[in-house]
Amino acid sequence: MANRIYGYIRVSTREQNIERQMLSLLEAGIHKKDIYVDKQSGKNFQRPAYTKMMRRVREGDLIVVKSIDRLGRNYQEIMEQWRVITKEKGADICIQDMPLLDTTKTKDLLGTFISDIVLQLLSFVAENERDNIRQRQAEGIAAAKARGxxxxxxxxxxxxxxxxxxxxxxxxxxxxxxxxxxxxxxxxxxxxxxxxxxxxxxxxxx
Incomplete structure (x- = not known):
């Protein structure tokens, strides 16, 4: 059986628009039936669409995601899922917004080493930004109350x-x-x- 390409989309709420992520994946040549969409928080990987996709992924398949924070925002979970996809499943993964995070192009030792470093850095940045948003929420509300x-x-x-x-x-x-x-x-x-x-x-x- 020929290798397949899957797309994955995540938004934080049911009301959020998936159009930009969907368009990017469709333009990459992925069939709509092979694109899986979850509409919930990225805090963990308890997501029905993601789970369904992973059950279908086989060795040599490719998973395409628009950006690293769509895959998730928890540093440890992102790293673990990257390991599951590339090591346990033997599949490839491509983060469209970051060309260095494309395992189809980093098969050699140096390429793998570079992509691993970039992955760790971006995963940390994604999680840190999530924490910063929470802090800005608290500061914004506190400033409003202080000024009456x-x-x-x-x-x-x-x-x-x-x-x-x-x-x-x-x-x-x-x-x-x-x-x-x-x-x-x-x-x-x-x-x-x-x-x-x-x-x-x-x-x-x-």
Whole structure:
């Protein structure tokens, strides 16, 4: 049987848009039926689509992922799954946003050594960024409370995860409509809250 190419997509919530990741995988020539999508957090690998894909992966197959943080954000788990894919399964993996993380092109000893170093570095960066987002959430909310600024009308309280949703919107991972729906706010109210929050971040960094 010929080797197969699988694509894997992960978004953090059911409301997040998968279009950019899907388009990138389709442009790489992967059939849509071979693309697996999970809509949940990257904290661990308890994901139904990922599990289903891994049951089908055979030696010599290739798994393509848009970026390392789509594979996961937990440093140890990313490293473990990389080992399972390349060592136990004997398959290849390609991270599209990082050409050095393409095991189809790093079969020699030096190439493997370089890709291992890059993988460890990027896995650490992905996990560290996740921690930084949490810290920015706490600092943003604390700054708002200290200044006595209210986010929205009393009947529409600002959700606790507003900073994280803002980060996702700012990175084009969710649309303004999805952002508003998740905050239970109209577009005009949401834009006002975004402006207030950006002002807090600017003042904090001064």
């Amino acid at each position: 600024v209210q986010f929205g009308k009393p009947m529409i309280p600002m959700p606790e995860n507003f900073p994280e949703l803002y980060e996702q919107w700012d990175a084009d991972l969710i649309s303004i409509k999805e952002f508003g729906n998740l905050c239970n706010m109209g577009r005009s109210t949401l834009y006002k809250r975004i402006a207030e929050y950006k002002a807090f971040l600017y003042q904090r960094d001064e």
